[in-house]
Amino acid sequence: MERKRITLAERKGVLTKLFFSTLYLSAFTFGGGYVIVTLLKRKFVDEYHWIEEDEMLDLVAIAQSAPGAIAVNGAIVVGYKLAGLLGVVTAITATIIPPFVIISLISACYAAFRDNLIISLMLEGMQAGVGAVIASVVYEMAYVFYHGRDTASMILMAAAFVAGCVFGVNVVIVVLAAGAIGVVRTLAARRKEAVK
Template sequence: MQLNKLKVYFLLFRFSFSISAFTFGGGYVVIPMMRKYFVKDLKLISEQELLEMAAIAQSTPGAIAVNIAVLVGYRIAGLKGAVITCIGTILPPIMILSIISFFYQSFRDNNIISSLLKGMEAGVAATIVDLLIDMWQGVLKEKNLLLTLMAPFAFLANFVFNVNVLYIIIFCSVLCLAQSFIKNKLGGVESE
């Protein structure tokens, strides 16, 4: 039993470290990688659990990548798992930033590194689009008209009409709470 726990801790550290070390572009890029390792390969969590953790990670203060890693670690191995995945996630950026700060002048003036970072932007964009498509498919499977229409209307409100994102989030939250309240009320009436 102790060996299995150590194996799980090692897997959590290894995957969170490698995901953090080899993904560029922020927290949203981490989600497809976590899905690949923790949902599809290891089958330690479900797709729905990962999406719920992503929603929680987005709404809590701090970096999304660290937040979701901590939630995944906690779900798989409790508090120790959360600490292990947190360390595994923050260690690569700390190491990379330490090296870059030591050689800052050389990195700043190097055209190859500048070009390499520009090229990574395209890969990050493609990964985020893939994640959005997967999340949208999950919303469509819910067969909830409010959720299906919410994303395009939120996009239009922000992109076309320049409505502040904070107002969009508050409005959508109120709509979802109202829908949940109404469903619970109707569900309570039907069961009586």
């Protein structure tokens, strides 16, 4: 993964922005790792213009394919892209602080939270919001494929959806199969260029 060359002063500014951005996103992202994807895109692609949109899709694919929480994996790949290993450490630290603090507080007061009607209703409402955010992520990622006119990627995306949602194929198998197809397509394209 290629990184941009930046000066020491720029790197310090990037690390500071990276820390507070990922801290903010992690603190206010409810509903799991998929929700953070659209927020990462809005912050780092749309607002800061640090990453290109198609590059963000690649980073999300890496984060999704690696074991572990997608929020942390996303922070790792974005942090590395922006500032190398120091960016990784900065992004991971900022990403894990809010959940660590919140879960620690909730676990200390679990009995009170579990039986509280207002908290229960609030969590049910959040589930609906999370569903909408995940649908937004799917739409934005599919939009890039559609406007990129990459027919093979669109077919692969549709096949992966059908395999997972209609036929109940395990997500690990879908991801590994899509990765293998991607490798074959890349090798075939390189061979074709070499022949020319």
